[in-house]
Amino acid sequence: MSDKTPLPPDVERLLKLMEQICHDLVWNRYDRVATLFELTQSTICPEPIASLAESFGMMLVKIEAREFQMEEMLKNLKETSKALEISRRQLLKENEGLKKGLMERFSPKRIVGQSQAMRQILDQTERIADTSVNVLITGETGTGKELIAKALHYNSTRKTRPFIAINCSAIPESLFESELFGIEKGIATGVNMRKGLVEQAGGGTLFLDEIGDMPLHIQAKILRVLEEREITRVGSSTVIPVDLRVVAATHRDLKTETKAGRFREDLFFRLNVISLALPPLRERTGDIPLLLQRFLDLHCRQMNRPLLKIRPEAMACLLSHHWPGNVRELENEVERVVALSYSEFIRLEDLSLHIRQESSVPDNPVLSGNTEKKETLALYDDGSKNQPSGKHFSLEENEKVLIERTLEATGGNRSQAARMLGISREGLRKKMKKLFAED
Numbered sequence: 001m002s003d004k005t006p007l008p009p010d011v012e013r014l015l016k017l018m019e020q021i022c023h024d025l026v027w028n029r030y031d032r033v034a035t036l037f038e039l040t041q042s043t044i045c046p047e048p049i050a051s052l053a054e055s056f057g058m059m060l061v062k063i064e065a066r067e068f069q070m071e072e073m074l075k076n077l078k079e080t081s082k083a084l085e086i087s088r089r090q091l092l093k094e095n096e097g098l099k100k101g102l103m104e105r106f107s108p109k110r111i112v113g114q115s116q117a118m119r120q121i122l123d124q125t126e127r128i129a130d131t132s133v134n135v136l137i138t139g140e141t142g143t144g145k146e147l148i149a150k151a152l153h154y155n156s157t158r159k160t161r162p163f164i165a166i167n168c169s170a171i172p173e174s175l176f177e178s179e180l181f182g183i184e185k186g187i188a189t190g191v192n193m194r195k196g197l198v199e200q201a202g203g204g205t206l207f208l209d210e211i212g213d214m215p216l217h218i219q220a221k222i223l224r225v226l227e228e229r230e231i232t233r234v235g236s237s238t239v240i241p242v243d244l245r246v247v248a249a250t251h252r253d254l255k256t257e258t259k260a261g262r263f264r265e266d267l268f269f270r271l272n273v274i275s276l277a278l279p280p281l282r283e284r285t286g287d288i289p290l291l292l293q294r295f296l297d298l299h300c301r302q303m304n305r306p307l308l309k310i311r312p313e314a315m316a317c318l319l320s321h322h323w324p325g326n327v328r329e330l331e332n333e334v335e336r337v338v339a340l341s342y343s344e345f346i347r348l349e350d351l352s353l354h355i356r357q358e359s360s361v362p363d364n365p366v367l368s369g370n371t372e373k374k375e376t377l378a379l380y381d382d383g384s385k386n387q388p389s390g391k392h393f394s395l396e397e398n399e400k401v402l403i404e405r406t407l408e409a410t411g412g413n414r415s416q417a418a419r420m421l422g423i424s425r426e427g428l429r430k431k432m433k434k435l436f437a438e439d
């Protein structure tokens, strides 16, 4: 120190001042910052001090800018996190609403079915929904197998967990195992870990649609899931426990399939703890008017059309159709008719050609308006108690059966039956008085 030339008192004072300003800044005191900037003017202080103050000032400006940026960023982050929280709450609310909607939509009470067979199935569905028993649902395509599977799920305590549907006839055999049980990471170059559908259904319901089409070696693995409640991903030896309910469906006769060696008997017994056999629509024609009403309500509302009424001849045609595609075919037909409709009535000619061609209605004098011909073809071929004996029966018998069927379907509600038949309530009363000798 001693060999250094002492600084001129002016410079020493200025350096002291800068030191004090720095000290202030360390403690976040900014009131003397302006003085620092004054020192950068070489007219006030010597050149080296001015440039030192300038470098210092620049550093300060950068720090301030960074702090300002950070403040901005923090502000933005806070706003984003607030917006995220609002969206999260909205999504939670929406999710709850949607789940509630699903539960209502798939309540057995909302599923249409007044025929004895359907009432029995819906009653059973309600009773077994909140258990974990495996269920096998059989029935032709479009009879409502998936609808019943969803009713089982959304009316159980598993309803808040996933409902995973697998269409066994749509998965290529080579992909079956990885789709169902997942893949372990690194099994091949670039392969990431993927959970399978069985694991994804954890806590919920696994719906194995078209189980009759499942390859035999996969059947053995599904049996293990049912018995051991565990899986292993492809390429892994780690056992993963799974908690799920299995509901299976098929249009095939699994007993025949087991006899033919195409379906494992042990799996059949495991699945078939409770079986629900959905009858084809042609065997429950009494449900047609109600289903029709449901689909008309739905599609007229969706397409912003006034509620359509159905002419008796069109209704009779629908009642006599064979319905190979069952309820799905009926719904599609209603959707088509509503989309193309331009009057308030559904007439015979509004129905698809294949339905009209198959039906006996055009030859039917009551329903085609040709009242001269008194004999008519049977409208109902389901062996119901309402069917008059003999292949041909009269105009009055035909009308009687039609009215009886419609009343049966509406649970005796005459206003609804009249609406479905496309006549007034008074018109129905008169017809009933004449045909059934009642008032």
Ligand SMILES: Nc1ncnc2c1ncn2[C@@H]1O[C@H](COP(=O)(O)OP(=O)(O)OP(=O)(O)O)[C@@H](O)[C@H]1O
Binding pocket: 110, 111, 112, 113, 139, 140, 141, 142, 143, 144, 145, 146, 147, 148, 209, 251, 294, 327, 328, 331
């Ligand atoms: N009883 C019913 N009440 C109301 N809608 C029904 C009824 N049955 C079936 N549906 C409707 O018919 C359509 C077909 O039903 P679903 O998909 O459940 O049939 P599926 O038997 O599973 O057919 P597939 O075997 O071809 O898969 C769906 O839109 C469903 O909502």
